[in-house]
Amino acid sequence: MMNKIEHIGIAVSGIEKATSVYEALLNTKAYKTESVESEHVNTVFLQSGPNKIELLEATSADSAIAKFIDKRGEGIHHIAFDVDDIEAEMARLKAEGFILLNDKPKPGADNKLVCFVHPKSANGVLIELCQSI
Amino acid sequence: MMNKIEHIGIAVSGIEKATSVYEALLNTKAYKTESVESEHVNTVFLQSGPNKIELLEATSADSAIAKFIDKRGEGIHHIAFDVDDIEAEMARLKAEGFILLNDKPKPGADNKLVCFVHPKSANGVLIELCQSI
Numbered sequence: 639m640m641n642k643i644e645h646i647g648i649a650v651s652g653i654e655k656a657t658s659v660y661e662a663l664l665n666t667k668a669y670k671t672e673s674v675e676s677e678h679v680n681t682v683f684l685q686s687g688p689n690k691i692e693l694l695e696a697t698s699a700d701s702a703i704a705k706f707i708d709k710r711g712e713g714i715h716h717i718a719f720d721v722d723d724i725e726a727e728m729a730r731l732k733a734e735g736f737i738l739l740n741d742k743p744k745p746g747a748d749n750k751l752v753c754f755v756h757p758k759s760a761n762g763v764l765i766e767l768c769q770s771i
Numbered sequence: 772m773m774n775k776i777e778h779i780g781i782a783v784s785g786i787e788k789a790t791s792v793y794e795a796l797l798n799t800k801a802y803k804t805e806s807v808e809s810e811h812v813n814t815v816f817l818q819s820g821p822n823k824i825e826l827l828e829a830t831s832a833d834s835a836i837a838k839f840i841d842k843r844g845e846g847i848h849h850i851a852f853d854v855d856d857i858e859a860e861m862a863r864l865k866a867e868g869f870i871l872l873n874d875k876p877k878p879g880a881d882n883k884l885v886c887f888v889h890p891k892s893a894n895g896v897l898i899e900l901c902q903s904i
Contacts, residue, residue, distance in 0.1 A: 642820025662867040687775025713895030714847045734795040762846035
């Protein structure tokens, strides 16, 4: 089941400046920073009511975030939905015809198992499923 | 005060097909459709936990949605935050240095007063403030 939007991921060029911007925008302090080496990103999390905003900065030109910014500039990179059972939800979406970008859940930031759905399947939106570990 | 993400707006080329896609993705039926003539858009709303997804289709080449899709293709167009007092929040953001795209709140879809913040102010993300009328 898709419980709710867990977070919105925003690709940024400089995470320190972006953190100041989003702290001012949301009128709240970031509560967590984390590097995800497998994805070549630094992340910063801010709470917004029941949801989170995740700022993502590339640490390498190989990062999907670096490629995204090269192509489109800074902006919203993905929407992540909280699910209870990621494998069941992956099977359901696959049966519905969605193209999944990974066959098995993989570790993501913030103690989650994640899977991405191809933007072609969802009107140009990169969708992430995430299940708390 | 920024209470929460009220909705995420997604620019789509064909709203009927997109509605089917997002109904399948979220495993829920759309609960509302609305045309906003002043903005030259048709909208469809789906609930996702405490938030909403708003699909937006242009009804005229003059629409901001048509221009967005021409430039970038379908995808996430804006994030809207629910606020209690839109004029107070506009004043706060202006004082913080954010560039507002309208001087006064204007009527939007779903019985809201809205104001947009320039994407240049927020790392490429178009931010909407919305207050229920």
